[in-house]
Amino acid sequence: MPKDTANEPKQERKKVIVSPVAGSWYTDDPAELRRELTSYLESASLQALSGYGGRIYGVISPHAGYRYSGRVAAHSYKPLQGKAIKRVIVLGPSHYVYLRGIALPDASAWKTPLGEIEIDIASIETLKRNPLFQTRNDAFTREHSLDMQMPFLQIVAPQAKVVPLVVGKLSVEDARKAGSALRDLLDEQTVIVASSDFTHYGPNYGYLPFRENKAENLKKLADDAFKAISTLDAQKLFDHLEATDDTICGAMPVAVLMEAMPKSAVAVPLKFDTSGNIVGDYTNSVSYFSIAFVQAGKATKFQGVEIVDKQTQKFLLKLARDTLKRHVKGESPPKVNEKDVPKGALLKYGVFVTLKKHGDLRGCIGSIIGVEPLYKGVIDNTINAASHDPRFQPVSAKEEPEIEIEISILTPPKEVRSYEDIRLGRDGIILEKEGKRALFLPQVAPEQGWDLQTTLAHLSRKAWLPADAWMEGARFQTFQAHVFHESEHR
Numbered sequence: 001m002p003k004d005t006a007n008e009p010k011q012e013r014k015k016v017i018v019s020p021v022a023g024s025w026y027t028d029d030p031a032e033l034r035r036e037l038t039s040y041l042e043s044a045s046l047q048a049l050s051g052y053g054g055r056i057y058g059v060i061s062p063h064a065g066y067r068y069s070g071r072v073a074a075h076s077y078k079p080l081q082g083k084a085i086k087r088v089i090v091l092g093p094s095h096y097v098y099l100r101g102i103a104l105p106d107a108s109a110w111k112t113p114l115g116e117i118e119i120d121i122a123s124i125e126t127l128k129r130n131p132l133f134q135t136r137n138d139a140f141t142r143e144h145s146l147d148m149q150m151p152f153l154q155i156v157a158p159q160a161k162v163v164p165l166v167v168g169k170l171s172v173e174d175a176r177k178a179g180s181a182l183r184d185l186l187d188e189q190t191v192i193v194a195s196s197d198f199t200h201y202g203p204n205y206g207y208l209p210f211r212e213n214k215a216e217n218l219k220k221l222a223d224d225a226f227k228a229i230s231t232l233d234a235q236k237l238f239d240h241l242e243a244t245d246d247t248i249c250g251a252m253p254v255a256v257l258m259e260a261m262p263k264s265a266v267a268v269p270l271k272f273d274t275s276g277n278i279v280g281d282y283t284n285s286v287s288y289f290s291i292a293f294v295q296a297g298k299a300t301k302f303q304g305v306e307i308v309d310k311q312t313q314k315f316l317l318k319l320a321r322d323t324l325k326r327h328v329k330g331e332s333p334p335k336v337n338e339k340d341v342p343k344g345a346l347l348k349y350g351v352f353v354t355l356k357k358h359g360d361l362r363g364c365i366g367s368i369i370g371v372e373p374l375y376k377g378v379i380d381n382t383i384n385a386a387s388h389d390p391r392f393q394p395v396s397a398k399e400e401p402e403i404e405i406e407i408s409i410l411t412p413p414k415e416v417r418s419y420e421d422i423r424l425g426r427d428g429i430i431l432e433k434e435g436k437r438a439l440f441l442p443q444v445a446p447e448q449g450w451d452l453q454t455t456l457a458h459l460s461r462k463a464w465l466p467a468d469a470w471m472e473g474a475r476f477q478t479f480q481a482h483v484f485h486e487s488e489h490r
Contacts, residue, residue, distance in 0.1 A: 017107045019150070020147055021144045033113050037151055041074045045359075048359055057265050058191055058192035058260070059080070059292050061073045061290055063197060068286070069273075072271045085157040086161065086190070089162075093167055097136070101131075103140070104134065112147070123185055127163075146166065149195055153193075167256060169252065175256050179261075194254045198248050221244065265294065267293055268292045269289070280398075304482055304483050313488075315342050319334065320407060323379050324355075325400060328400050338373075348370035350412075351370070352407070352408040353405065354441075355403050357399065363385035369412070409482040419476055422452060424452055430477040430478070431456070433460075442479075443483055
């Protein structure tokens with residue numbers, strides 16, 4: 001006899017948000033998708049976070065197609081790998097639905113080609129009690145800004161539940177209230193992700209505040225936005241938007257993230273790039289910026305000496321920039337009248353010029369002993385760093401606006417009895433053995449987060465010696481450095 005099921009409670013069907021862009025914005029082949037994201041993560045650098053021993057509270061990550069933004073996004077997600085993360089709050093802007101406040105999903109999972117991620121229903125229920133939050137499933141149906149984050153999370157935090165939130169129009173006060181609500185959820189195993197691309201430049205976006213030096217001006221807009229974001233005060237970001245009309249599509253999610261951060265958080269820029277740079281055409285360009293918010297306080301910090309004054313620093317940095325601009329165009333170095341040179345730039349010290357592109361090393365060459373005035377050493381070593389560092393291809397004219405210049409003036413090296421006399425964070429190191437020699441500037445070890453043994457192993461390999469060559473028979477010299485860079489003098 002058939003079982004009577006008329007009075008049995010109906011089993012509620014599981015509600016799942018299915019990726020709206022798999023197969024278009026990124027591949028819908030699971031194996032290919034995993035390989036692609038894994039390769040981005042493997043190539044991402046943790047250098048900017050070296051020395052920060054505390055927890056990561058949140059990150060900003062872009063949401064364009066992975067072809068464009070995947071490498072930048074990987075810099076946001078790599079620091080989360082291996083962490084005990086149980087919950088990720090994902091904030092994305094609303095691209096398709098007009099929304100005042102913040103939308104909550106009525107669903108229990110989010111599905112991508114890599115499988116389903118469980119949605120943290122308990123957190124959704126908690127946020128429902130706040131009038132700024134409302135259940136709006138229509139806000140999630142097409143929203144790519146959230147979906148682009150999910151596959152990365154499935155790889156770096158596979159055990160985590162997600163709290164997906166679509167952020168609409170907010171006032172500064174709304175951002176503060178929403179941030180406060182999320183801060184209540186920010187326990188030791190929770191991270192907040194704000195999904196945002198930065199400046200959308202060009203006629204396609206109706207934003208043309210400049211027509212020359214596009215790469216340089218886009219970087220400056222991003223730097224100005226970062227300065228506002230680093231204050232953790234949403235008003236400062238709103239002020240930046242009002243002053244520049246900067247087209248940051250995820251400005252509202254970023255504002256909420258800023259206000260959710262504890263006072264102990266510090267914003268750290270990780271990686272910047274533009275679609276204009278990627279495709280070689282700045283007619284229309286979108287900027288991508290990954291930023292981490294970490295616990296304040298560095299375990300190890302570079303402590304430099306003071307050798308030249310601010311006027312001399314500014315002169316030498318400008319001279320290096322002028323030299324680089326002329327060199328990449330095939331022009332001769334700038335002519336300098338010594339009558340116009342500050343006294344500090346006439347001193348004879350060893351000097352290194354370091355070139356970085358979006359935080360990554362792009363060239364570094366110098367002289368250990370000062371045999372000529374500093375200004376001449378800066379000219380020579382700028383050219384050498386741009387074209388003769390064997391680790392890199394020569395810097396191109398196209399790249400020049402994206403290059404950051406750092407100058408290190410060295411004290412005369414002194415021999416030490418043993419590697420045990422080396423003090424990281426203070427000393428640059430010269431290692432010599434078997435007729436081979438290698439040098440690290442004082443800031444290298446703190447930037448990489450290396451201890452002394454790790455530093456000496458890397459230095460040995462740099463000298464084309466075995467990693468343990470430093471342990472016996474090596475001679476060491478140390479020196480200090482006065483290090484300054486362009487961002488300090490803008």
